Amino acid sequence: DSGVTQTPKHLITATGxxxxxxxxxxxxxxSVYWYQQSLDQGLQFLIQYYNxxxxxxxxxxxxxxxxxxxxxxxELNLSSLELGDSALxxxxxxVGGGLNNEQFFGPGTRLTxx
Amino acid sequence: xxxxxxxxxxxxIQEGEDVSMNCTSSSIFNTWxxxxxxxxxxxxxxxxxxxxxxxxxxxxxxxxxxxxxxDSFLNISASIPSDVGIYFCAGQDLDSNYQLIWGAGTKxxxxx
Numbered sequence: 549d550s551g552v553t554q555t556p557k558h559l560i561t562a563t564g565x566x567x568x569x570x571x572x573x574x575x576x577x578x579s580v581y582w583y584q585q586s587l588d589q590g591l592q593f594l595i596q597y598y599n600x601x602x603x604x605x606x607x608x609x610x611x612x613x614x615x616x617x618x619x620x621x622x623e624l625n626l627s628s629l630e631l632g633d634s635a636l637x638x639x640x641x642x643v644g645g646g647l648n649n650e651q652f653f654g655p656g657t658r659l660t661x662x
Numbered sequence: 663x664x665x666x667x668x669x670x671x672x673x674x675i676q677e678g679e680d681v682s683m684n685c686t687s688s689s690i691f692n693t694w695x696x697x698x699x700x701x702x703x704x705x706x707x708x709x710x711x712x713x714x715x716x717x718x719x720x721x722x723x724x725x726x727x728x729x730x731x732x733d734s735f736l737n738i739s740a741s742i743p744s745d746v747g748i749y750f751c752a753g754q755d756l757d758s759n760y761q762l763i764w765g766a767g768t769k770x771x772x773x774x
Binding site (some may be wrong): 550552591593596602603604636640645647648649650652653655656 | 705
């Protein structure tokens with residue numbers, strides 16, 4: 549158990565809908581990262597927050613947005629969902645947001661768009 | 663942009679065999695991390711490397727930070743069935759705004 553929690557574990561929805569994925573980082577970690585992993589693919593970095601502020605953006609679509617709240621939990625919002633958005637979405641956390649920060653991953657949310 | 667090549671893409675091995683996989687980068691990294699992911703689970707950190715030439719072990723796993731700082735390898739000795747999974751390398755440097763650059767993964771399959 550990494551200490552990072554994600555809810556829900558599974559999510560099934562229809563095209564055009566909007567969903568919210570939630571992540572709670574490990575106790576004491578200030579950074580949260582979101583990744584997308586499509587079937588049998590590698591990890592695609594989406595976005596990072598550090599202590600409530602956006603730190604870095606990766607290949608995140610405009611239909612996707614995220615935020616980190618004062619209690620450091622984070623939410624990833626996916627809107628106007630398409631079939632291709634079906635994937636595993638992982639949250640990771642680290643103590644800091646800079647160099648030499650090991651990221652610890654949550655169990656993921658499996659999103660299925662029908 | 664930066665590229666990180668991980669090889670092999672997959673490995674079919676017999677139980678008891680030693681395994682070796684590596685990652686090479688187009689640029690210099692300050693940190694190399696090795697993760698293992700099992701089906702439907704999140705990646706789990708196996709080994710972290712912070713200095714060129716560093717050799718670190720975690721049980722039957724050994725990883726090294728290459729002297730050139732552009733490569734790293736992971737060895738697994740005497741593989742067992744629970745070693746099955748996908749192994750990812752990830753590197754970090756100052757130029758990438760501290761983001762991890764990820765390899766595509768090495769899928770380890772143990773032949774029955």
